[in-house]
Amino acid sequence: MGAFHAYDIRGVYNADFDKDTAYKVGCFIPGLLGTDKVLVGRDCRESSDEIHDYLIKGITDAGADVYDIGLSTTPMVYFGTANYGFKASVQITASHNPARYNGMKVSSENALPVGLDNGLGQIRDWIEEGRPCPAAERKGAVHRMDIHKDYLEFLLRFRQDYSGLKIAMDVSNGMAALYVKEIFGDAPAYIYDTMDGRFPNHEPNPLIPANVADLKRLVVNTGADVGVIYDGDADRVMFVDENGRFVSPDLMIAVLGHWFLEEKGLKGTVLQDIRSSKAVGEYLAPMGAVMETWKVGRAFAARKLREIDGVYGGELAGHYYFRDFFYSDSGLLASILILNVIAKMKKNGVTLSGLISRIEKYRNSGEINFKLEDKRGAMDAVRDYFMKEEKATAYMDFDGYRVEFPQWWFNIRPSNTEPYLRFICEASSQELLDEKVRKVKDLLSREFAAEL
Numbered sequence: 185m186g187a188f189h190a191y192d193i194r195g196v197y198n199a200d201f202d203k204d205t206a207y208k209v210g211c212f213i214p215g216l217l218g219t220d221k222v223l224v225g226r227d228c229r230e231s232s233d234e235i236h237d238y239l240i241k242g243i244t245d246a247g248a249d250v251y252d253i254g255l256s257t258t259p260m261v262y263f264g265t266a267n268y269g270f271k272a273s274v275q276i277t278a279s280h281n282p283a284r285y286n287g288m289k290v291s292s293e294n295a296l297p298v299g300l301d302n303g304l305g306q307i308r309d310w311i312e313e314g315r316p317c318p319a320a321e322r323k324g325a326v327h328r329m330d331i332h333k334d335y336l337e338f339l340l341r342f343r344q345d346y347s348g349l350k351i352a353m354d355v356s357n358g359m360a361a362l363y364v365k366e367i368f369g370d371a372p373a374y375i376y377d378t379m380d381g382r383f384p385n386h387e388p389n390p391l392i393p394a395n396v397a398d399l400k401r402l403v404v405n406t407g408a409d410v411g412v413i414y415d416g417d418a419d420r421v422m423f424v425d426e427n428g429r430f431v432s433p434d435l436m437i438a439v440l441g442h443w444f445l446e447e448k449g450l451k452g453t454v455l456q457d458i459r460s461s462k463a464v465g466e467y468l469a470p471m472g473a474v475m476e477t478w479k480v481g482r483a484f485a486a487r488k489l490r491e492i493d494g495v496y497g498g499e500l501a502g503h504y505y506f507r508d509f510f511y512s513d514s515g516l517l518a519s520i521l522i523l524n525v526i527a528k529m530k531k532n533g534v535t536l537s538g539l540i541s542r543i544e545k546y547r548n549s550g551e552i553n554f555k556l557e558d559k560r561g562a563m564d565a566v567r568d569y570f571m572k573e574e575k576a577t578a579y580m581d582f583d584g585y586r587v588e589f590p591q592w593w594f595n596i597r598p599s600n601t602e603p604y605l606r607f608i609c610e611a612s613s614q615e616l617l618d619e620k621v622r623k624v625k626d627l628l629s630r631e632f633a634a635e636l
Contacts, residue, residue: 187287188308190300191483194278194287197231201287203238209274209288210242211317212307217292219271220248220324223264225256226276227359227417229381231286235276239288240326247320251329255379257359257418259514262295263338264331266510269293277359280389280415283382295510296490299483336366342520343367349527352408352424353377354399356388360414363516373406375399388416390502393430400428410526410536414515419482420502421515423522425537432550434460436518437498438467438543442525444495445471455489455497455505458583459595459608463545479583480597486511500551500608546610547617552624553604554634562605562632563596566624570594592616594624605634 187195193209195201213222222243226232240250253264258275265273271293278285290298298304351372355361357380364377375398376385386395390413403411403424411424423431437456444450451472456464457480465475473495478488482503489497490511497505504518505511529539556562567585570576578588584597584606592611599606607624611617628634 188300188304191297191481192279192287192289192299193304194281194285196284197235197286203234205311206235206238206288207242208311208317209290209307210239210244211246212242212310212315213272213274213290214243214246214248215318216303216306217272217298221251221270221272222248223251223253223261223268223270223273223329224276225253225258225261225264225273227258227278227381228255228379229278229283229286232276232381235286235288239274239276242317244324244326245320246318247322247324249324250326252326253329253331255359255362257362257514257516258289259419259509259512259516260331260335260362261289262291262510262512262514263335264329265291265293266295266512267334267338268331275417277417279417279419280387280391282387294490295486295512297483297486299481301483332362336363339363339367339514339516339520342517342524344524344527346371346523346527349410349523349530350406350408351523352399352402352406352411354396354402354411354413356390356395356414356416357381357383357385358388358414358416358418360418360516363418367516367520372412373402373408375402383416388414390415390420390422396422396424396430400424400430404428409530410523412519412523414519415502418515419513421504421519421522422502423536425540426535427537429537431536431540432461432500432544432548433502434464434498434500435540435543436504436522438464439522439525439539440496440498440504440518441468441471441473442528443521445473447524447528450495453492453494455485455492455494457485457499457501458580458586458597459500459551460498461544461546461548461610462588462593463543466545467543477580477586482513484583486513546612547614549607549609549617549621552607552621552636553599553602554607554628554636555604556628556632556634558632559598559605562628562634563598565627565631566594566596566607569623569627570620592620594620596624
């Protein structure tokens with residue numbers, strides 16, 4: 185069952201999983217989560233309709249009712265789960281993956297994520313054991329449920345005046361198309377703003393530079409103040425500055441401080457993932473933030489933000505989590521709030537690039553992927569090599585390793601969704617950064633036959 189991952193069920197449809205898997209997932213969810221009502225949404229991928237039909241058949245055969253909201257963003261399902269008191273929900277999506285992929289994101293009460301360690305692993309084991317669908321006294325019913333207006337009204341509560349802001353927006357032919365024009369109107373310069381599960385223009389993953397190239401050109405050609413790009417299911421959003429330069433998503437955690445900590449006057453904990461730049465915490469500390477660093481991924485971040493009652497949080501991958509949104513992530517809400525900040529900054533004569541230059545104090549490698557067999561051995565070797573060479577100022581070992589030194593730091597961790605070991609490094613100068621990255625590449629290629 186290679187489609188079962190730390191955060192969700194995801195893989196190439198009809199290779200890693202199929203309609204029978206979807207049916208069995210549906211069979212087991214009501215009993216696993218102790219409910220007779222399950223909320224279901226889906227993205228626009230070509231395989232989503234078949235998965236939807238078999239998932240619903242499994243749920244209803246298990247005796248539970250389905251509340252079907254139809255085409256939806258993933259955060260729309262989180263909203264529906266928490267706002268209406270469902271104890272279980274499933275969004276059918278493969279998020280940012282190519283069109284041949286699909287999957288399911290499962291949530292429990294209060295839109296808490298169900299990952300491999302708190303439910304998905306059990307479902308996987310039951311499927312592998314050949315466990316039959318639970319017998320039910322009655323077949324569940326299917327109810328159509330329209331929550332579009334309620335979610336839109338929720339989002340619009342946060343929107344301020346963008347009339348002085350020129351926006352370019354790439355919707356990636358994904359699910360954000362359900363809402364962007366109702367939120368931002370016709371003024372932005374849009375590209376790929378119709379839903380198309382074939383993703384004919386580019387894959388819906390804004391972390392891949394090639395997928396942002398068209399937005400960068402659009403920003404420059406239209407003289408936009410900012411470019412906005414969503415992923416396939418609209419749980420992530422990323423930005424391009426007025427010069428067409430991609431902004432590292434972790435730096436937007438610092439930008440959000442202007443909304444929550446300054447505009448709203450909130451003080452408290454802000455969550456970042458273990459890959460985030462040191463610059464984020466340094467920028468937010470004078471605003472009153474206490475930084476909490478935690479594991480990568482919604483399955484960990486959403487639960488952690490609720491546990492610490494954090495004000496908000498974010499990740500290098502472009503997820504942003506909000507206490508005001510059931511401690512969940514929403515690409516649309518994040519873009520609304522960040523555009524509020526950028527619009528206000530423009531009125532004060534500050535461009536997006538100017539704002540980012542205040543935050544960005546280090547040189548960063550970005551995530552470098554190594555393909556190798558012995559991930560644990562490689563992680564330990566990199567950690568041990570540098571800790572023998574220099575005295576560490578901080579050490580974290582809850583999601584791979586993050587080791588900090590006076591002038592630089594690194595994080596090395598195994599991917600939870602792909603066959604890679606991921607390395608990221610940040611340093612006070614380009615020369616120091618290049619030196620450290622070169623040493624890691626040499627070590628992993630020599631000792632572990634790593635491939636880039």
